[in-house]
Amino acid sequence: MQFGVCYYPEQWPEPRWEIDAALMADLGLDLVRVAEFAWSSYEPQRNQFTFEWLDRALETLTRHGLRVVMGTPTATPPVWLARERPDILSVGSDGRRRSYGSRRHTCTTSAAYREEAARIVGELLGRYGNHDAIVAWQVDNEMGNHDSARCWCEECQAAFSAWLQMRFGSVDALNEAWGTAFWSMTYPDFESVQLPVPTMTSHHPALRLAHAKFASDQSIGFLRLQFGQVRAVVPDGVAITTNFYSEDTAVDQRAAARLSGLAAMDNYPQGPQDPMTTAYHLDLTLWAGGLDGSAWIMEQQAGPINWTEKNPQVPDGQVRVWAWQAALHGYDAVLFFRWRASRYAQEMYHSGLLRHDGSPTGAVAEIKAAIAEIAATDLDTPTPKVALLQSYKDVWAIEINPHRAGLTHRSMQLDAYVAARRLGLDVAIVDSMDDLSEFEWVLAPALHITTPERISALEAALDAGAKVVLGPRAMVMDRENAWSEEALPGGMTGLLGARVVETLSQTADVRVDPWGTKAGIWTEVFEVNDAEVIATYSGGTYLDGRPAAVRKANLYYAGFSNVASWTRLLASLTGREPSSRHVETFERGDRVFSIDHKALTVENRRVDHASEAP
């Protein structure tokens, strides 16, 4: 496992670089990410390149044994470019063109921006494509962050019409698939299908899902061009990736990771606030590149951040625990953000490993200790037997039609994920079209969209011997976000021996028996044909005694949306006992590691139960 840091030599006086590089090497770091926001520092005016400072920065880092992750700079184009070619700038749903002066203000569809991106990446590759110190390239940065993936410019409008035409062939086919007879929304031609600009009330859910897919596709197309450019130049063995902020869902992270097989995420646990949510995001990115893929944390929080509501302190011991959590989840590299707190601009209150004055924070000693501890520990790669099915189309479809405030795709995913983790099970978060044949358990809450391909994939998993557990909002919509014509779960009722006949937003204190746990804010009601009832609702006048979970052979369906109920369900099915929610355990070879996220301790013991500190 490698460790590193994000460094901005262009923001510090050159005589300081030597001191910084020596400190990084002393800390035991391997990797330094540079230049992903440095465009205006090496091209201050069109075609006037000043790469010499970056040459010297790389030379300084290399001399101290550090290796480099080179960023392409397309998340922050320079002011002169925005002034010269304003058509690179994206447009909001209000029709206003976004301004320079911050970041991520460009349109990924814009022909001008694609041309400028190819030009600057070509320049960068011409100079550094074969540089000995560079072991990885990071393309762009946090695609989709700040709600930047969706654009309403004229080029996006034209591209959206073409995208729809390619998809449907005829506008009649679109009208039929979307059911536009509703509210007299029938489109006379593709050009009439507007990007979803503000309307009197909500927009058509099929249009919104199409727009979400289209916008993600445009971002992936933009990334694909750069991945191709970089791959064509750099030596074999140099890694290529792009990094996503863990909470962002507007761009299909899995599609991006599969451009190279290496996924990357930016991990700020004080964003989601909950260690199990952090664990979920770690596993989501880890498996994004495929079952053989690998993943890096390109930015790891190492102190207080500056962009949440409260930005609390980071307690002593926390940074070490975050490093261990990444290692135990199976990450190959962790780069801490950032080396030194900035004296300027938008992130002044974001901490660094060094304070603004250059003195070390407490995180430095913790990182040094964690690097030594983890290097001295033989950690087997996780080999999960549990798959949790996730797709961005399901995320978007439920975001568009949540039906109940507070009910999200992620909240339903977390019910099952946290339950499995509390039982000490590693979880691979994968797509339903991935190879599921090696998994013993396939968990599928909020698998919202039903397609013939999905049904076949679940049937294949059952045929291979897996136990498949569907959960709330499973297989409701067709691929265009129209309600399935079949009984629910669409296409699976025969195998389940039951069907979902009602879906209820819950306000009463409904429980699930035999466990007495809460049912959650979403409950589904079954009509049972030849399934076994394995749990029932109690406490709600209407739901009292009705089935809450059913099973036929190896296919299960849980109708509730609460983590305690999911934990009891999976505990009863696996014969395991749950840990506390703040304790994560990892079975690795002949040892069991446990992280107590409240006490901030990491311990391991042999399977024979002899305890010792790592």
Ligand SMILES: [Zn+2]
């Ligand atoms: Zn656009």
